[in-house]
Each structure stands twice: as structure tokens, then as C-alpha cells.
Amino acid sequence: MPEPPHPQNDRQYTAVVVPIEPLDDESLELIDELLVYFNTITNEMIRRLLKGEKFNYKEYKGDFHTKVSQRAEKIAIELVTAYKKLCGLFRKRLIPCKPSEPTVNKLFARLAKEQIKFRLNNELLLRISVKPRKFAYFKVHVTKQLKPFIPLLLDLEKNRSMIGEPTIFYRGKRLFLSIPIRVLKGPVVEAPDALISIDYNENSIDLLLIAGNTAAIIRLFTYLKVLREKYAEIRRGLQKKYGKSNPNTKHGRKLRRLLSKYGSREAMRIKEITRYAIHTIIGLAWLTGAKLVRESLKHLKDIPGKGLLSYRLSSLPYTTFRNMLDTKSTQHGVRLIVLSEDETMNTSRECPKCGRIATRINSEYAKCKCGCEFNPQISALFIIAKRKSLLRIIKWPKKLEYNEKQVIIRIPMKRLANASIEEATKNPIKYYRFIRITIKELKNPITIQLAQSGTQVRIKKMLEVDVRKTLWLAPLRLATILLELAK
Ligand SMILES: [Zn+2]
Numbered sequence: 481m482p483e484p485p486h487p488q489n490d491r492q493y494t495a496v497v498v499p500i501e502p503l504d505d506e507s508l509e510l511i512d513e514l515l516v517y518f519n520t521i522t523n524e525m526i527r528r529l530l531k532g533e534k535f536n537y538k539e540y541k542g543d544f545h546t547k548v549s550q551r552a553e554k555i556a557i558e559l560v561t562a563y564k565k566l567c568g569l570f571r572k573r574l575i576p577c578k579p580s581e582p583t584v585n586k587l588f589a590r591l592a593k594e595q596i597k598f599r600l601n602n603e604l605l606l607r608i609s610v611k612p613r614k615f616a617y618f619k620v621h622v623t624k625q626l627k628p629f630i631p632l633l634l635d636l637e638k639n640r641s642m643i644g645e646p647t648i649f650y651r652g653k654r655l656f657l658s659i660p661i662r663v664l665k666g667p668v669v670e671a672p673d674a675l676i677s678i679d680y681n682e683n684s685i686d687l688l689l690i691a692g693n694t695a696a697i698i699r700l701f702t703y704l705k706v707l708r709e710k711y712a713e714i715r716r717g718l719q720k721k722y723g724k725s726n727p728n729t730k731h732g733r734k735l736r737r738l739l740s741k742y743g744s745r746e747a748m749r750i751k752e753i754t755r756y757a758i759h760t761i762i763g764l765a766w767l768t769g770a771k772l773v774r775e776s777l778k779h780l781k782d783i784p785g786k787g788l789l790s791y792r793l794s795s796l797p798y799t800t801f802r803n804m805l806d807t808k809s810t811q812h813g814v815r816l817i818v819l820s821e822d823e824t825m826n827t828s829r830e831c832p833k834c835g836r837i838a839t840r841i842n843s844e845y846a847k848c849k850c851g852c853e854f855n856p857q858i859s860a861l862f863i864i865a866k867r868k869s870l871l872r873i874i875k876w877p878k879k880l881e882y883n884e885k886q887v888i889i890r891i892p893m894k895r896l897a898n899a900s901i902e903e904a905t906k907n908p909i910k911y912y913r914f915i916r917i918t919i920k921e922l923k924n925p926i927t928i929q930l931a932q933s934g935t936q937v938r939i940k941k942m943l944e945v946d947v948r949k950t951l952w953l954a955p956l957r958l959a960t961i962l963l964e965l966a967k
Pocket residue numbers: 831832833834835836848849850851852
């Protein structure tokens with residue numbers, strides 16, 4: 481589910497999202513009135529901006545707080561600017577389909593900082609100034625994420641520069657408030673030659689990990705494409721069953737309800753798997769002091785196949801991934817280096833052996849004129865780090881060949897403490913859980929030279945893990961295991 485527009489791309493901020501509950505009917509009515517008004521004027525402003533009309537937000541002041549129409553204008557401008565950028569990319573044929581004109585469908589409102597005030601009175605209370613001398617009051621649900629920031633929110637006068645502009649919105653029938661809070665970057669502990677380059681692919685998030693003598697390619701299989709195709713099929717099935725009915729009939733309503741149910745379930749699953757993979761990556765960076773390196777705007781350049789469907793299939797999880805990675809790395813004090821758009825060009829087509837642009841046969845196979853055959857998802861990891869001059873490729877074998885073995889790691893469960901050794905040995909399934917990691921040993925290792933120290937490192941191992949099946953394991957624990965196996 482796309483969130484309302486938010487300054488979350490600014491890496492200084494993290495968004496704290498909390499459920500809020502109106503204290504009385506009057507507050508609910510007032511806020512609903514604000515949300516509907518905000519939606520109407522934002523769409524109206526978008527229409528006028530697209531037509532190239534000039535206007536002043538003060539025309540739309542209504543009887544609301546002065547900041548309301550100003551914020552609506554800001555959002556309208558943001559959306560129209562983004563739309564124009566996409567049109568530009570479309571004209572350059574960098575995206576396969578013409579972007580649709582922006583509209584705001586969701587009920588939300590961006591608020592000015594001076595419109596909100598918090599108070600602690602047994603519970604955390606929120607007051608939103610909607611109209612002159614008219615306020616809506618809410619009880620704020622204090623989540624674990626919010627807790628550390630309560631003192632800051634109670635003294636907003638003093639800490640105004642610490643927060644961004646909050647957004648109030650509906651998710652289902654509940655109201656939420658999202659507050660961007662400036663996170664002070666913690667001390668970054670960074671080992672000079674340690675790095676993790678990241679390549680996002682439709683079914684895996686791939687990493688090249690280099691830290692001291694440890695070097696390995698790690699593939700975290702997310703199978704998000706498989707997941708998205710499964711849900712697309714469910715949606716097609718529903719359309720077939722109910723699609724012909726009028727949207728206002730019983731069947732039409734049922735279709736809408738089911739579509740939104742499966743839609744949010746899919747989005748939740750994508751977020752869960754992505755978050756887990758990212759926490760594993762952050763864990764690896766933490767344990768090794770590595771900096772992270774990622775590409776920019778990957779989904780716009782590298783979509784296998786063409787057409788609307790494949791564009792939609794791949795764009796949403798990538799945006800989720802990118803936003804989450806940026807936020808989490810800031811939160812955890814891990815340095816993130818982002819390639820520019822130019823540096824991102826052809827990262828998965830550049831031949832790692834000779835540097836020519838090779839022909840990509842499919843997402844896992846490319847062939848170069850020099851005779852080198854490579855997996856573009858894997859070579860991209862090296863090219864990404866190379867583009868930022870973090871390493872040099874010294875030797876790349878003509879073809880990557882492996883000896884493959886699987887390791888199964890047994891992790892004792894809590895109930896093992898109450899069992900006798902014999903019992904546990906007889907019935908391991910009950911007392912242990914298992915994760916399966918594939919280790920592929922390269923027959924001819926890849927040799928690289930690290931830019932900073934000049935040392936040469938040989939990469940001999942590739943580790944593969946299906947992260948859908950390790951969700952029960954703490955990501956930091958998985959990171960520890962992967963690091964151990966990479967040695
Ligand atoms: Zn080549």
C-alpha cells in the first residue's frame with residue numbers, strides 16, 4: 481500500500497507512524513471534514529497545474545487553518561513535478577509505459593508543525609488545530625517506536641527543528657499520524673576496506689561482502705516476483721468471477737472488498753520479507769563495519785521484458801526496498817553510498833572481464849564478445865563497487881563454475897531446555913528448527929584488488945539462502961551465521 485507522500489526520502493528523517501483515536505464525535509467530524517477538503521483542493525490544484533494555470537493557494541483557504549491550503553499546494557506541486565519527470569523518462573524510452581496523470585485517491589492531509597500539540601495526561605493526547613479556534617482531539621497509541629520520542633514531542637516549541645511535517649491519514653477505518661523525526665546519526669564505525677554492494681533483483685537481493693579476509697557473494701532469495709505473480713493470478717480470478725458486475729451492486733462491492741483484502745495482504749508480505757532481508761544486510765554491516773553501496777533508480781532501467789505488467793510487477797517492491805534500506809541504514813548508523821543515475825547505467829551488462837557491454841540473454845545469463853559468460857546479477861555486484869572506485873577486478877574466470885554443497889544448521893528451540901538428550905536426539909524436528917544454506921565453491925576464484933589498501937582478495941564462495949524460510953530467526957543471528965560460513 482503506497483503511503484501518502486512524505487519527506488522520507490530525505491535521509492535525515494525517520495517516519496514514526498502511530499494509530500490515533502478521536503476523543504469525541506466532534507473531533508472525528510472535524511478531521512473528516514479536513515481530510516475531504518484537503519483531498520478536493522489538492523486534486524483541483526493538480527488539475528490547474530497540469531493545465532499550466534497560475535493560482536494562489538489563498539484562493540482555497542476556506543474557513544480552515546491558514547496552513548491547510550498551503551500544504552495542499554505543496555503536495556500538488558510535488559506530484560506534478562514527479563509526474564513531469566516520469567513523462568521525461570518515458571519520452572527518452574527509459575520506462576515502458578506512459579505514466580498516468582496524478583490524482584490523490586487516499587484521504588490524508590499534510591499538517592504544518594504549528595497545527596499539532598501533544599500533552600501527557602495519563603495518556604498521550606494530541607490536539608490538531610483544524611480551523612481558527614476549532615480543535616480536534618485524539619488519544620495517541622504509544623508504540624514501541626514512538627516511546628523514545630515522547631519527551632521531544634511534549635516540548636515541540638523547543639524541538640521544532642527536530643520534526644518534519646506530520647501527515648494524518650486513514651488506513652482502513654483507522655486514523656494514523658505519521659511524524660518524520662530527525663534522527664541524529666550515530667557514530668559510524670567503519671572499517672576502511674569493508675564493503676557490501678547490493679543488487680536488487682526480482683527474486684533475490686544479492687550482496688558482495690568484503691571485510692578483511694572474509695569475502696563472499698551472498699544471495700538472499702526473496703522470491704518476490706513469484707509472490708507478486710501469485711497475487712496477480714488471484715486478482716485475475718476475482719475479476720473473472722465478479723468483474724462484469726456493476727460496481728454498485730452486491731457483487732461489485734464484494735469484488736472491491738476482496739481486491740483490497742488481497743492487495744494489503746500482498747503488500748504486507750512484501751514488506752515483511754524485504755524488511756527481514758534489509759535487517760540481515762544491516763546486521764552484516766554492523767558486524768563487519770562495512771559500508772553499503774546501492775544503485776539508483778534500478779527499476780526504471782533494468783526491467784526484463786517490456787510492457788505495463790512487468791513494470792508494475794517490479795517497481796513497487798523496489799521502491800519499498802530502497803526507502804526501507806535508506807531509512808534503516810540511517811537509523812542504525814551504517815553508511816550508505818548511492819550510485820548516481822549515470823553510474824548505474826549498464827551495471828548488469830558490463831562484462832566483468834573486458835569491460836565491454838555484453839548481451840544479456842536473460843536475467844541470469846549474459847555473454848560477451850570476448851567469450852566470457854556471466855550471471856549479470858552477480859557481476860553487477862562487482863561493477864557497482866567498481867563504479868565507486870572501491871575495487872578493481874584483477875581476474876575474472878571465463879565462466880563461473882561451482883562445487884555445490886548444502887549445509888543445514890540446527891537451531892535449538894526453547895523447549896529443548898526441558899527435554900532429555902535422548903528425547904531430543906530421537907525427535908529433532910520437535911526440538912530444533914533448521915535452516916538450509918547452499919554453499920557454492922567457485923572452481924576458479926575471482927580476484928579483486930581493494931582500492932583503499934591495495935590488498936588483493938580472492939572470492940571463492942557463494943552462499944544462498946531462502947529468506948522466506950528463515951523469517952522466524954532473528955536477522956542478526958542469520959547475519960552471524962552467514963558471516964561464519966563466508967570465512
Ligand atoms: Zn568481455
